[in-house]
Amino acid sequence: MGCLSNREAELPAEVDRITRPAAPPVADLSLPGLSLGGHAILGPVSLSIGAQQTVALTGPSGIGKTTLLRILAGLQRHGGTVRRPDRISVVFQEPTLMPWRSVTQNLTLTTGISCREADRLLGQVGLAGRGDVFPNRLSLGQQRRLSLVRAFAAKPDLLLMDEPFVSLDDRLAKDMMQLFMELRESHPVATLFVTHAAPEAHRLADRILRLEGTPATLTELAGIELAGPEPRTAGRSASCQHPV
Numbered sequence: 001m002g003c004l005s006n007r008e009a010e011l012p013a014e015v016d017r018i019t020r021p022a023a024p025p026v027a028d029l030s031l032p033g034l035s036l037g038g039h040a041i042l043g044p045v046s047l048s049i050g051a052q053q054t055v056a057l058t059g060p061s062g063i064g065k066t067t068l069l070r071i072l073a074g075l076q077r078h079g080g081t082v083r084r085p086d087r088i089s090v091v092f093q094e095p096t097l098m099p100w101r102s103v104t105q106n107l108t109l110t111t112g113i114s115c116r117e118a119d120r121l122l123g124q125v126g127l128a129g130r131g132d133v134f135p136n137r138l139s140l141g142q143q144r145r146l147s148l149v150r151a152f153a154a155k156p157d158l159l160l161m162d163e164p165f166v167s168l169d170d171r172l173a174k175d176m177m178q179l180f181m182e183l184r185e186s187h188p189v190a191t192l193f194v195t196h197a198a199p200e201a202h203r204l205a206d207r208i209l210r211l212e213g214t215p216a217t218l219t220e221l222a223g224i225e226l227a228g229p230e231p232r233t234a235g236r237s238a239s240c241q242h243p244v
Contacts, residue, residue: 024050024051025048025049025050025051025083026049026050026051026053026084026085026157026158026190027047027048027049027072027082027083027084027085027158027190027192028046028047028048028049028081028082028083029045029046029047029048029068029071029072029080029081029082029083030045030046030080030081030082031044031045031046031071031078031079031080032044032079032080033045033079033215034064034067034071034078034079034080034215036067040214040215041064041067041215041216042064042067042068042215042216042217043213043215043216043217044217045068045080045216045217045218046218047068047072047209047218049158049190049191049192050190051190052188052189052190053190053191053206053207054184054190054191054193054204054205054206054207055191055192055193055205055206055207055208055209056193056195056200056201056204056205056207056208056209057069057192057193057194057195057209057211058194058195058196058198058201058208058209058210058211058221059210059211059212059216060212061196063211063212063216064211064216065162065194065211066162066194068211069160069162069192069194072084072160072192073088073090073160074088075090084158085156085157085158086157087154087155087156087157087158088156088157088158088159088160089150089151089152089154089156089158089159089160090151090159090160090161090162091147091148091151091159091160091161091162091164092147092162093162093163093164093166095135095140095143095144095146095147096147097135097143097146097147098110098135099134099135099136100134101134101135102131102132102133102134103122103127103130103131103132103133103134103135103138103146104118104119104122104131104132106135106146106150107121107122107146107149107150107153110150110154111150111153111154113153115131117153118131118153119131121149121152121153122146122149124149124182124183125145125146125148125149125179126142126145127142127145127146130142140167140168141168141172141175141176144164144165144168144176145176145179147164148164148176148179148180148183149179149183152183152184152186152187152189155187156189157189157190158189158190158191158192159189159190159191159192159193160191160192160193161191161192161193161194162193162194163193163194163195163196164176164180164193165177165195165197165200166196173197173200177200177203177204180204181204193205207220208220208221209221
């Protein structure tokens, strides 16, 4: 087998993640449009998420990103078609923990894992020794870590996250992104996450989609074209007339 050239050997590992062939879809959505309260919120939308692919959903506040995520999760009524796996985990903006149960029980009762496995996972996310306390004794960052590890503990085939790092300072947000990448490494999963932050999309996503317009439609950003503090090579937007 031939050796790599010096140039090929120097290519960053993430190049492979960006250029590898698309995996078969884990979830598909086809929506003719959606109106709520007599107002057209979403126009025609087609979306496809490949196995082990991480997709960022961006767009202005109030444009319908959370609504689209809820449709994919089966939490919002609509007139379209959705194909999704049976095993789904959802991470909401708020941690949505059970305040009357201990930290360990928030893992074991919702996912069916053992107490030993829960202890291992708590240690992995910096919550070792906190299994017997209740969620209100945790900081917001700790609650977010618990919510995230709970989602992975269920071993989903599809993970949906609605601004999972919102309201955290820069250091905590970076820590949470690193934790997500570590958990994703141990359990690769197709993921769609909503974000307003360009650095989050650039760092975590294989693909970046933008929801915009009235009613809103999807555009896939080519060349990681997203305004934000991290410089990227802007490309031409690809229309989503075909499933993205």
